Amino acid sequence: MFKCSAMCVRVSSLRSHSESVWIETEKPIGEEEARKAIAAGEGVQVLDDKANKQYPMPLFTAGKDDVYVGRIRKDLANENGLTFWLTGDQIKKGAALNAVQIAEYLIKVGNIK
Numbered sequence: 874m875f876k877c878s879a880m881c882v883r884v885s886s887l888r889s890h891s892e893s894v895w896i897e898t899e900k901p902i903g904e905e906e907a908r909k910a911i912a913a914g915e916g917v918q919v920l921d922d923k924a925n926k927q928y929p930m931p932l933f934t935a936g937k938d939d940v941y942v943g944r945i946r947k948d949l950a951n952e953n954g955l956t957f958w959l960t961g962d963q964i965k966k967g968a969a970l971n972a973v974q975i976a977e978y979l980i981k982v983g984n985i986k
Contacts, residue, residue, distance in 0.1 A: 887935070888931070888936070888964060889963060890963040891929075891958065892958070894956065895955070895956050896955050898953050899953070903947070907957075916938065916974065918939045918942070927943075934961050937965070940966060942959045
């Protein structure tokens with residue numbers, strides 16, 4: 874038997890980049906546990922409402938500071954795997970704000986002055 878995990882999304886976008894992400898954890902974690910962990914991250918918003926079919930879309934993340942994550946799913950091919958979709962404004966977050974936030978973090982933890 875062949876196990877495969879796949880996601881296909883076709884979106885036309887002017888300002889935001891999106892990624893389909895696959896991760897493997899040390900032990901299995903559920904979708905809800907993953908949602909809570911991701912939501913606790915700074916600069917991240919979870920938008921993952923299966924019942925109402927609401928997920929992050931590049932059109933709606935343009936001009937926003939945060940990265941939006943959704944479509945969080947258990948990987949069908951790996952019991953320790955998760956897949957999810959993320960999108961964010963590549964000009965604002967990717968180029969400008971991200972660099973400032975990294976510098977602020979390094980100052981806070983004492984790696985630069």
